[in-house]
Amino acid sequence: MNAPTGLTEIVTAGNVFFLLWGAVLIFSMHAGFAFLEAGSVRKKNIVNALTKIPTDWAMSTVVYFVIGFPLAYGIAFFGSATGLLEANSYDLAHFFFLLCFAAVIPAIISGGIAERMKFAPQIIGGAVLVATAYPFFEGLVWGRFNVLGADDGWLADAFGAGFHDYAGSVVVHAMGGWLALPAIILLGPRIGRYLNGDSRPIPIHSVPFLALGSWLLMVGWFGFNVASAATLPAISGLVAANSLLAMGGGLLAAMVISRNDSVFIYNGALAGLVAVCAGSDIMHPISSFIVGAVAGVIFVKGFLWANEKLRIDDVLGVWPLHGICGAWGGIAAGIFGLSSLGGLGGVALLSQLTGTAICIAIALAVSTATYGILKLTIGLRLSPQEEMLGSDLTIHSGKAYPEELI
Amino acid sequence: MNAPTGLTEIVTAGNVFFLLWGAVLIFSMHAGFAFLEAGSVRKKNIVNALTKIPTDWAMSTVVYFVIGFPLAYGIAFFGSATGLLEANSYDLAHFFFLLCFAAVIPAIISGGIAERMKFAPQIIGGAVLVATAYPFFEGLVWGRFNVLGADDGWLADAFGAGFHDYAGSVVVHAMGGWLALPAIILLGPRIGRYLNGDSRPIPIHSVPFLALGSWLLMVGWFGFNVASAATLPAISGLVAANSLLAMGGGLLAAMVISRNDSVFIYNGALAGLVAVCAGSDIMHPISSFIVGAVAGVIFVKGFLWANEKLRIDDVLGVWPLHGICGAWGGIAAGIFGLSSLGGLGGVALLSQLTGTAICIAIALAVSTATYGILKLTIGLRLSPQEEMLGSDLTIHSGKAYPEELI
Amino acid sequence: MNAPTGLTEIVTAGNVFFLLWGAVLIFSMHAGFAFLEAGSVRKKNIVNALTKIPTDWAMSTVVYFVIGFPLAYGIAFFGSATGLLEANSYDLAHFFFLLCFAAVIPAIISGGIAERMKFAPQIIGGAVLVATAYPFFEGLVWGRFNVLGADDGWLADAFGAGFHDYAGSVVVHAMGGWLALPAIILLGPRIGRYLNGDSRPIPIHSVPFLALGSWLLMVGWFGFNVASAATLPAISGLVAANSLLAMGGGLLAAMVISRNDSVFIYNGALAGLVAVCAGSDIMHPISSFIVGAVAGVIFVKGFLWANEKLRIDDVLGVWPLHGICGAWGGIAAGIFGLSSLGGLGGVALLSQLTGTAICIAIALAVSTATYGILKLTIGLRLSPQEEMLGSDLTIHSGKAYPEELI
Amino acid sequence: MNLASSNMTLIKCVFKGERLHDVMQAMEDIGVYGMTVWEVKGHGRQKGHIEHYRGLKVKVNLLPKVIMEIVAPNEDVDHIVEEIVNSARTGNIGDGKIFLLPVMDAYRIRTSDRGIEAI
Amino acid sequence: MNLASSNMTLIKCVFKGERLHDVMQAMEDIGVYGMTVWEVKGHGRQKGHIEHYRGLKVKVNLLPKVIMEIVAPNEDVDHIVEEIVNSARTGNIGDGKIFLLPVMDAYRIRTSDRGIEAI
Amino acid sequence: MNLASSNMTLIKCVFKGERLHDVMQAMEDIGVYGMTVWEVKGHGRQKGHIEHYRGLKVKVNLLPKVIMEIVAPNEDVDHIVEEIVNSARTGNIGDGKIFLLPVMDAYRIRTSDRGIEAI
């Protein structure tokens, strides 16, 4: 503490500080996921919503520590604590930061399969994906497998530039959204959602909780995107401004086409943020506004299409929000990142398309296998009686507002 | 990322990090504005409260990017992204930071005109002010117009020291509060607020939401004040301690004179924070406690005077809170900042009075013009039927607690 | 602002920035305490819960500024503001940071004595403890009294290593929990809690508010632990990772032994965090997971034992949570910190046991004296009529949901 | 049991919550103090409306109303009904109804008073 | 007061909230529009359950139900009751009850209509 | 319709929520299981109070109570009323009331049982 500090020491310490600042912000996004879901389900499923998210987080901590992070980056933390101290334990800070991304996977899925899934398959499924599909693709793009993301990887060789995903539109969001889709389909819609051929929307519990969750996500997102620089000297005000403009674009576009629907307004802001992650370091803020606005429209239309036409009962709309808007973000980076469109260049649209397609393929395959096996073995779904009574009483033996007994 | 980092690089990166840390905190204050208002209105206007704030934010992002920031500082962000990279894009980070201040303007107004305004004039009015009155005065004090704030400006020549407003008691809060006043008056009181000569207080929805909003504001305020240093080497623990003491003073004073009224206790803390902004870099912590305590008293008395005697239906009390306490803060900096009173000096009371008066004059003029024209053209107010039904159903076709259908 | 910045300047500024980042996070934990309690009491005591925490905070600000901090560290802030500027006012930033710890004391107590205490003794009691017992023990461990914590202190001489408490498992949490115990006992259980020999649990108001409070605590805790480095160059990713693993361990253990009880799941995470503070800088992450898991079990069992067997009506379980798990954390640092168990060494179990025992002894003595005198003089408890009506109406003349008049 | 002996009536009124303050004032003005009130949802001639959530339409047929129940001696009923009608009326559809039900007996829990004295 | 003159009946039904949509649909199908609804808790043969909070057990004997009140002319009552029974039934314990109470008079607040015309 | 034939009574009681647990216990003790309960606000002799919000005074005249409705055979009514009075009483003003209303018929939705068997 009192040793004279050299330039290297302060840079190293600054890197750790910067990463932990970002990690704490992203951790707070998980509170956002919890409240977004708590507001979007019925009163009888709120406790479950609020419990799933931190439980998934804790499970993710364990499996990403033991399996996921070592798999993606080839760095493990066994042996004595003395061996973990180098550079202010930068690697552990980095682990924390990337765990915050990994744990987004079960949090995304949770919103799609809400109100009807058993607790065990929910927890096990999430943990399996955080140990397998996610870190594998992460390793392909950001990690030790020199395939998709690396400057000298396969895609870079093929199309002139590697797959570019600065803050995870594809690695995190598209992956999460497309992992959720098979789970939602295998689970089937909630009782009463589609009845006698009719679509019967199930009213949500609380707009204020949904708004609180959205705010936590919007605020924390700046940690998500900005700290993706990974080291302090690489920090970029451009990334922050792009996130800002995309959020605004998504919100305003969703507002206009939904005629002031409050839920869409909040979701539109999130859609813009999902889409901007990939290219936030290389696009111009005005391009980001456009990318966000398109995402806002995609979400509104996509949600209605999925839930009304396809009759996929995706409670929070996680597939359109993270899956489709995330894929759009991956592609958009290959368009608006081009220097001809005012971007910084160094991207190839074909690489973006290929990388995004590979992500979707992996997600669909691994998710179908995981939830398929769970369905055949322990089963995915609460019994109809349990579902009617609500997951709060069934799984947690307690209600959201216990005082309301009389 | 791996280039050797020199001292300049780390200072530059540190500046951007510091500003973004502050910006994220202030952004989270906007969630605070949303919940403060959601808790302070009736159930039928909660969705509108929760929607106005992020929508105003998104509109502010656009107009401050295109008009406001260029106007105040002479820096614009058009052209290619390559031109935006200097010093880790410090200018864009600074834009984000100052946008957080600018967007406080419509958030303040929103609380005063709650429960009865149409959506279009609300959005347009806020956007106009963020593009005009706010950045103009901002430019006079902090920006490129060498008039009020500069060391070699008009006021400094006249009275020995420029107008001093470290973190915006006047530039942000007084401006916002006095911009709100004409809007509130032009709009008129809510139906039933003053009936047959009686004052009939309209009970608020939820103290917990109001408290949540207040906490978000109190916490974020430390970003507001501390990061007003603008660069990392200028950071000051004194600013933080002064904010702390003023917040405590405001809270305790409001508690004592309101006899434990919980809403006043929270608002008292905010009043202290509003008042301390201007002089937080030059006052002694004990002076700040006093400044805050006076602000707490001003708010309690001012709120009752405005709402009961003047019969101005200022729902959240934004004029006393931001307008009057902000003006008090500007003046207080000219008193307690004096070195004879333990402060760091470099302020002139006459400059403070003049600067504050100019702010109020600009605010009243531009707001009266803006909302006056809106009133004459598209109209400001919901119809009585719409107001009775509530702005949630009228504007957003949805209620705060949709599940409560039966 | 424009002077060339040297290495020392940037390190100094970085230290202040780092501490203020942590302080703001811990300040936000106080919002967490407020909502944790608001969710855990009945509707008629929510306003009081939400008001006590910020009021205690304001009182703590004053007494810790005037008495506590000078007592523990020998640094006072009287005289002119000019004298406070050294090193970017690091001392004031440090004061803010440590105030955040000190103010945890009344926040802990508040949760134990909820729903039945008068306002004056609540405020006075908390202020007395923040001025006496807390800073005295703080000074023994971290401050100017070279007795328990110092490398050349009494304990270090006796057992080979001083008392090690990196982030306050004992100094803050055990102290708070054991200070609460006599207050709770002197106050007695709430009316109807134990009736005719039966234990009649009193249903809580809202799991969502309880969850919100827990999230705020969990997120802010990373400021608590990480910024305990006190200076930026001493920052440690290991501390963050240990906090993470302990939180996960506490949550999962509590989940398993409580069979998915949502309140225990959240509390288990907090129990893990309480326990990891002391040794978070010297344990291996896997040890931290174990320490956290044990704390999760201790809390679940301890809460039931205290509330059901001992019939201590500790509303939020603050004695088991902070008192017992905090003591466990102090002891655990002396076990898992040993290099033979993969830790960094430099701890002595006997020092840990002794230091923890001294903390408990001081806490019990000072609390019994303080609340004993208050009981004999102004009295601790609301009248039965007031308690039935609720502290919101009795103390604050207002309810949590005022609109619910009909 | 002889129902014809009923000398008290339960006045059950359903009206709009926004009128509650005035109805209570009207009751106070004519010296009626005892009443019990709660929030309900009603369906009648008044049309419901469509709400939108994330673009999904929900038809809302139940509108918020308030029930007020007053038990009164038979001879006061007409006057009370008249005052409620006057103070609850807005003239718009959905103003609500008043129903009269026979009450056979009443007790005051605190004193065990019975019959008319109890109310 | 001549109770025998009552020509209207208050149909008070307690049933499970999940059936509300169908009961309302059934009423619409037979042309019954006026009704008032609210949420209640009920106790009957249906067993309650144990809830846990922080490990403390709470016996919950009151289960959520809905009350629907319909005032109808006596001649329509049988038909309405039949339709409610059909649409509210799940066949499980706890399905609820219907009680019929005499109504002596009714008023429409908006128009001061009285008697059968008022409902 | 012959009202004199009513052999069931609706016991409608308004009392303080804090007594609910004991009243339910008392009912269980005498073998009364069927009941429906909800929260209401009441006005009576018991004085309301003044609340303050941001310094503005609001007179609150409605105090929280609970309604319990029990439909019982006429012969059990006296006993039930007695037990409710005993278990709900605190002796303070605002303890509440019990009203008895005639019930003409009852149905059990699950089984279509009718009359006394239905309750």
Ligand SMILES: Nc1ncnc2c1ncn2[C@@H]1O[C@H](COP(=O)(O)OP(=O)(O)O)[C@@H](O)[C@H]1O
């Ligand atoms: N037959 C009825 N039985 C019970 N409640 C009724 C009946 N008819 C109307 N109501 C109640 O009265 C309210 C107003 O009735 P409505 O027909 O909409 O308007 P109006 O009374 O002006 O004709 C309804 O919302 C409902 O709560």
Ligand SMILES: Nc1ncnc2c1ncn2[C@@H]1O[C@H](COP(=O)(O)OP(=O)(O)O)[C@@H](O)[C@H]1O
């Ligand atoms: N005697 C009664 N008086 C009032 N309400 C009753 C009575 N009996 C039953 N109920 C109501 O009906 C509901 C269902 O009754 P229950 O006995 O559980 O099932 P079922 O009607 O299938 O026999 C109860 O929850 C309660 O609300």
Ligand SMILES: Nc1ncnc2c1ncn2[C@@H]1O[C@H](COP(=O)(O)OP(=O)(O)O)[C@@H](O)[C@H]1O
């Ligand atoms: N005439 C009445 N009609 C309907 N409800 C009544 C009547 N009188 C009293 N109540 C209800 O009983 C409650 C208690 O009555 P109150 O007069 O305050 O006390 P007490 O019953 O001890 O005399 C009231 O709050 C109200 O809910």
